[in-house]
Amino acid sequence: MVKRMRLTRRFPVALTEDAWRKLKRFSDDAGLTHDQALIFLFENFGSVTDESNLTHRLRLFKAELETD
Template sequence: MPKRLKLTRRFPVAMTNDAYRRLNRFAQEAEISPDEALTFFFEHFNSIMNEDNLNHRLNLFKAELAARKA
């Protein structure tokens, strides 16, 4: 029997406009809410992410953080 989707945890999230638009676009294309999209990403993180690509992109993002904050 499938587990019922019960969104019981809430947390404030700050993100860039680009990230917010991309999340909403993904949710709309998948015909789910943005909350459900985030839940999907985190519950299935290991199966949808390529570890090599993730590490590479994370390192690039970290290198750009200083410039983004300035």
């Protein structure tokens, strides 16, 4: 394994069914493992998200959390 890709941090993750399906679809389409797909998304977070859309989506998500 490439030194840069050595996995040094692990954390338990719980996903909704929708989130799991989207992660699986993304990783399959990109030819990556689920771990590699998450690494890519987190390491490139700023360039794969639109800041104004992210802020709006985050506000909606938080509102949904408060209603549960």
